[in-house]
Amino acid sequence: MAVDAEKVQRTPDADQETKPESASSRKVHTTCYMCACRCGIEVTVENERIRFISGIPESPVNQGVWCAKGGAGIMTQYSPARLTSPMMRAPGTERGQGEFVPVDWETALSTVEEWLRDIRQTDPSRLAYFTGRDQMQAFNGYWAKQFGSPNWAAHGGFCSVNMAAGGMYSIGGSFWEFGWPDVEHARLFILIGVAEDHPSNPLKLAIAKLKDRGGRFIVINPVRSGYGALADEWVPIHPGTDGALFMAFMQVLVQRGLYDAEFLRRYTNAAALVEEAPGTERDGRIWRSDDGDMMTVLPNGEFSPFRKADGKGQLEGVYTFQGRTFRPAFQILKDRLETCTPAWAEEITHVPRKTIVRLALEMGKMAMNHPVVLQQPWTDFYGTRHPETTGRPVAFHAMRGLAAHTNGFQTIRALFDLMMILGTIDTPGGFLYKSPYPKPAPPPVSPAPNRSDYQPNQAAPQPLLGYPLSPDDLLVEEDEPIRIDEAYSWKYPLAAHGVIQNVIRNAHDEQPYGIDTLMIYMANIAWNSSWNTLETRKMLTAKDENGNYKIPHVVVLDAYDSETVAFADVVFPDTTYLERWDAASLQDRPISEPDGPADSIRQPAVEPPKDVHPAADTLIELANRLELPGFVENGTVRYHSYKDFIQLWETAPGSKVGILAGFRGRDGRSAFVGEPNPRQLEAYARNKAFWFQPLPQSRKYYRMANQEYLNWARDVKFNATNDPIILNFYSEVLQTFRLAGQGLWPGKKPSDPALRKRLATYFDPLPFWHQPLELEASNREEYPLVLITQRPMTHYHSWGSQNAWLRQLLHENPLFVNPSTAERLGLKEGQWVWMESRQGKMTAVLRYSDAVEPGTVWTWNAVAKAPGAWGLDPNAPESQRAILVNHIIPDTLPPGKLQGTVFNNDPITGQAGWYDTRVRIYPSELHEVWPKVAARKPRQVEMTQLTYFGYSTRKGG
Ligand code: SF4
Structure with a gap:
């Protein structure tokens, strides 16, 4: 074609x-x-x-x-951390010592082949394959599916699955690889919870374009980091409270009538009639016509299928039909917003109520009073021809600062509802999708749900990741998870990216079962990609009563000698990105722009x-x-x-x-x-x-409803049909899980009352704010500050610290504390302090910083290295003066009513709540980095040193 x-x-x-x-x-x-x-x-x-x-x-x-x-990619190429041949753990040594013998490829391959063959012939679930920063997820997912194990995922569980899933269940897209602010037309750009790298060059270009056009740029973040320094206004906010801020913004906008009612009525399900039938399986469900269309009510009081209403469905009121009671979804949210006042939000967020009102009015007035009008006709799915394309010039971009909390999914739902209220989704000046998005919200793809779907010597019948549409799609047998990471279980039902951070503890505890081989590609799970790090490392080396490792085999594929490599039994060396064929694909992590795929x-x-x-x-x-x-x-x-x-x-x-x-x-x-x-x-x-391929102007906006675009998206197989994508202001999918929690769902439901309560509490079909679970569980009086960590502009994950040029820019990280907080605690600039959480304690050097809100302390992420890892000298500053806060971030919640381990994860998606740690800080008598891990013997490698004049080669560690 x-x-x-x-x-x-x-x-x-x-x-x-x-x-x-x-x-x-x-x-x-x-x-x-x-x-x-x-x-x-x-x-x-x-x-x-x-x-x-x-x-x-x-x-x-x-x-x-x-x-x-x-x-600086040049120096990554010539890094002393390069792995240069397959290796096997040296005979007589233990995991974690990092002592290996080089072996030939046939030896390494045949060893792993034998392990995998045995697993596949008996029980494919005993292979757990998890990947980190890789960008070939279509391939890796296919490989694992063909192997037949349900246990595959990439690193989204600790990265930003809340952002991805929150968006996919709301608008069939999200930020970053899914969508992007239209800075060509925006006049107000609001960046929330974004540090230096999500993304980098494209965001710098966007800010420059906005500023060139005289646009206003606001940053909402506990820390005024790089982008915040360029902002016209920095709004310091307490971590984990953004959802309350968004609820208050909506309260002001709805109360003042500053919302785009037409957008809500035409393109979202805000006008859908939701039934009130407590105690029945119809409660909270959308009333539907015989052919499945949502029902709405017209201005004359007649009920009508949504697609015949031509955007005239009413947003407010209470309606009855044959003894049944309904409210439009918008009315339900409006009722809820009554208590979400700016004063309420001020208490939670530490943002003054006057600021909340001022910002909400600025957004609302900019959106409603200054529309962008492009002379571009288009036709929507109702068949209505629009002579112009009209948009709202208020654009948002948000990332991990919202996602890495255990209330992140609902926070991101609140942000997308706010954007719907402002009419800024795929309209000029607002958020724009990137191909192949929008997808149906959510896409109708989910993994095979039964244990019997994962049989010896067979491929899995469906992709291993996806988007459950109801409890019936979960991978559970009764209450028991089918996956080792408990993705798609009752504890983490919408785990769209899997839950990589659960794997080691669950495999160690044999919950829900033991595995044979843990295969890891490019994920540093023994250091900066795990929490409660020291205990995690012990689990990788733990043995059973017979002296055998509880996780019998660990295979690592990586280009570099990370901390995780030391725990491998077999290591396969990977190339760098400058030595291989590879692809950035529309099938997994596209690089599309709003202008075209x-x-x-x-x-x-x-x-x-x-x-x-x-x-x-x-x-x-x-x-x-x-x-x-x-x-x-x-x-x-x-x-x-x-x-x-x-x-x-x-x-x-x-x-x-x-x-x-x-x-x-x-x-x-x-x-x-x-x-x-x-x-x-x-x-x-x-x-x-x-x-x-640039999109023609006529297909660039309102893509969820633009008939020409929808036809084309079907023809190029982005979507299976040309049906409109109705934005989920109200998530009926979430309501099906809440019904399961209430025991009212006719299909699968958990039997454990604690699991039921969890579903009934968190699966609200409309956004709400709740305290992150770890912040709620830890004592605020004892631990009054919240610890967060952000990635620096200079480093990408743990790679940066093996790069000679980038190491010169950043090789140690102090703890940044607001001077008013430090002075209140009697702590001085440059002083060694203990930082203690419920999980444990560590030392750090304190630095004053006005760029952090007084209730937060923070530092850079992934600078610290275990001594001897990454080809660095064990005395390198990264090992001696840099700190890794992962040590004191709890990976699990305190025991409660739920059976078994409950991870410090979002109860909807399983996203790790690694910005949810309460700490206290006090003077330290110890003036060095603590805790320490034993130094590894540096590998003797050929190290190529690049100088200005050329290259020289020397031996080095
Ligand atoms: S490091 Fe990132 S922002 Fe910089 S050039 Fe490479 S891909 Fe672009």
């Missing part, structure tokens, strides 16, 4: 072969991986060494901009060391040896490498949809849907490593 092939944007030299500039010098176009923004970069290679990295001007992501971190590739700029292979190639080799279906068909191997997989794999046999959307078809001239093209990667390489 040649969909709009002629419109595919090509760079000027797209059809010319890339030629080396000289025998010893060339430029290679690829995609940066020094953070998750995925900027297009040009890599200059001289004498097979990388000399320089710069941005690609045509890239839709960064438009030629590249940051210092991206440029885009994807990109990585291609090798240089050869990897001789005994290093891409992790995906290693997994494909294992799949082929195990003859996994989909990899080996009728004895024939389908993919010999990830390069093959990127070009040849289809979402379903014959679907003609694959990893990359551009240059499809045998002739490379199809887009989105087309035969696999065995020369597709060459086409991308000629097009400077990316593909971008």
